[in-house]
Amino acid sequence: MEKRLTCRAMGFNCAFEIRAEKEEEIDRKMAEHFKAVHTVEFTEELRKKANDLIRLVGAS
Ligand SMILES: [Zn+2]
Numbered sequence: 001m002e003k004r005l006t007c008r009a010m011g012f013n014c015a016f017e018i019r020a021e022k023e024e025e026i027d028r029k030m031a032e033h034f035k036a037v038h039t040v041e042f043t044e045e046l047r048k049k050a051n052d053l054i055r056l057v058g059a060s
Contacts, residue, residue, distance in 0.1 A: 005030060
């Protein structure tokens, strides 16, 4: 099932969102986005936070 993570949920005022089947893919794309757009290093702490915030698409 498809999963989703928004940059807003991560605490940024940013409309970026990622949808992917695998959490690892979401992590990888979010890491690229953080570095490119927010110049923030995607640390282990942020990765854990991201994984807590990943939601299944369609779930409330
Ligand atoms: Zn962002």
